[in-house]
Amino acid sequence: xxxxxxxxxxxxxxxxxxxxxxxxxxxxxxxxxxxxxxxxxxxxxxxxxxxxxxxxxxxxxxxxxxxxxxxxxxxxxxxxxxxxxxxxxxxxxxxxxxxxxxxxxxxxxxxxxxxxxxxxxxxxxxxxxxxxxxxxxxxxxxxxxxxxxxxxxxxxxxxxxxxxxxxxxxxxxxxxxxxxxxxxxxxxxxxxxxxxxxxxxxxxxxxxxxxxxxxxxxxxxxxxxxxxxxxxxxxx
Amino acid sequence: xxxxxxxxxxxxxxxxxxxxxxxxxxxxxxxxxxxxxxxxxxxxxxxxxxxxxxxxxxxxxxxxxxxxxxxxxxxxxxxxxxxxxxxxxxxxxxxxxxxxxxxxxxxxxxxxxxxxxxxxxxxxxxxxxxxxxxxxxxxxxxxxxxxxxxxxxxxxxxxxxxxxxxxxxxxxxxxxxxxxxxxxxxxxxxxxxxxxxxxxxxxxxxxxxxxxxxxxxxxxxxxxxxxxxxxxxxxxxxxxxxxxxxxxxxxxxxxxxxxxxxxxxxxxxxxxxxxxxx
Numbered sequence: 001x002x003x004x005x006x007x008x009x010x011x012x013x014x015x016x017x018x019x020x021x022x023x024x025x026x027x028x029x030x031x032x033x034x035x036x037x038x039x040x041x042x043x044x045x046x047x048x049x050x051x052x053x054x055x056x057x058x059x060x061x062x063x064x065x066x067x068x069x070x071x072x073x074x075x076x077x078x079x080x081x082x083x084x085x086x087x088x089x090x091x092x093x094x095x096x097x098x099x100x101x102x103x104x105x106x107x108x109x110x111x112x113x114x115x116x117x118x119x120x121x122x123x124x125x126x127x128x129x130x131x132x133x134x135x136x137x138x139x140x141x142x143x144x145x146x147x148x149x150x151x152x153x154x155x156x157x158x159x160x161x162x163x164x165x166x167x168x169x170x171x172x173x174x175x176x177x178x179x180x181x182x183x184x185x186x187x188x189x190x191x192x193x194x195x196x197x198x199x200x201x202x203x204x205x206x207x208x209x210x211x212x213x214x215x216x217x218x219x220x221x222x223x224x225x226x227x228x229x230x231x232x233x234x235x236x
Numbered sequence: 237x238x239x240x241x242x243x244x245x246x247x248x249x250x251x252x253x254x255x256x257x258x259x260x261x262x263x264x265x266x267x268x269x270x271x272x273x274x275x276x277x278x279x280x281x282x283x284x285x286x287x288x289x290x291x292x293x294x295x296x297x298x299x300x301x302x303x304x305x306x307x308x309x310x311x312x313x314x315x316x317x318x319x320x321x322x323x324x325x326x327x328x329x330x331x332x333x334x335x336x337x338x339x340x341x342x343x344x345x346x347x348x349x350x351x352x353x354x355x356x357x358x359x360x361x362x363x364x365x366x367x368x369x370x371x372x373x374x375x376x377x378x379x380x381x382x383x384x385x386x387x388x389x390x391x392x393x394x395x396x397x398x399x400x401x402x403x404x405x406x407x408x409x410x411x412x413x414x415x416x417x418x419x420x421x422x423x424x425x426x427x428x429x430x431x432x433x434x435x436x437x438x439x440x441x442x443x444x445x446x447x448x449x450x451x452x453x454x455x456x457x458x459x460x461x462x463x464x465x466x467x468x469x470x471x472x473x474x475x476x477x478x479x480x481x482x483x484x485x486x487x488x489x490x491x492x493x494x495x496x497x498x499x500x501x502x503x504x505x506x507x508x509x510x511x512x513x514x
Binding site (some may be wrong): 047050051052068069071073075078080081084085086087090091093094095097098099100103104105127128129131132145146149 | 272273274393394395396397399400403404406407408409410411412413454457458459460461463
């Protein structure tokens, strides 16, 4: 059963088309990695799926039982957030904002937020100030917040940008674990090797577009070419 | 002290203190959000718009200036927010444009249609609010009280939403919050505060009232709730101390309050340095 179906969609800003004629579909429980060169439109695609941008052409269909405000979103950090005076628990709780009926958080929501923090291993940081945390801990806080908002789909935009490799690895394992628990994942990443390791589907956008299973991607022209390209960059 | 108590016998002094405390409270509440959203100067821009509105009102010889100034400022706040987002003129440039434009226009209008012989005195009063807070009548005091109550109640009701939007606008949008509507609400509330605060510190120093308590609180405290509460407490105390000092030493009210706020900020900054906050 498809959760999201994208058909012949053009993406971009104003009248500037970034991605042309894009089609792919995501089923429940998928782990989709979106890869591609810088500026190829990965972030634009994310924002369009989240409803922050509209499509230039074509349409995106969501499954009937799909709640659009039930997307958990892990954005890239903004400048404003780096020195934001907020406690971890305040930020995690703000994930409930869309669902919250009343003006204030219920006890149930507070307990659920605690669960999510426990799950991310940051419960002991609940009262700490966000700006004093390490980059990896901050990502876990934002991930816990995303889990509060989430029903079935988690969208991550370069989740390990700026993290050291060990922390990045831990974060990837946490994301994989969420996926095995039934959460559908869409992740934008630079890191092709990680994409190949964890994802079951790959969407490559850029000069050529590829969409398919990870095994197919490895053997495709686009995949081979891009792997060489990124490998070259990393070695050089 | 005796002098202070003597002055408190006068109703106009009591009015001034009531309005001063309320304005300080309201301006500090939204200050935290405005500073964090990098909107520190919106107060400056809007207050100059309010100055322009005031000039027009005085030329029209309106009995109650607020009736004209308030809608005028609210509309500008909404326009400022919209232009900042959609057009080629970016937020800071738009604020600067409206700010100096309205200031020049207001001064021009006042000069072309002089109401009194002492124009520069009038202008100085509007810009620095030196005496206008001592000339409030009962209607203006009640209006200030009602508007302040509205601001405080709105802030408490939407506290969690305001926090979510200030921290992460994109994320808030994806969870289904109507971010534009809340930004509009913030703009309107800011406009109300600006118009109220013009009586206290005048239109040049309003930004100080908005940003100093917030910055002081952010140096010392580490979570949003405490920062907000501390900002309000600092602002109210600074206003009370500032007004008392100005009564005792006959210094201008607005600049005395701002000076107290600057001192508090320096103290908080040093404390923050030791605690690693600032």
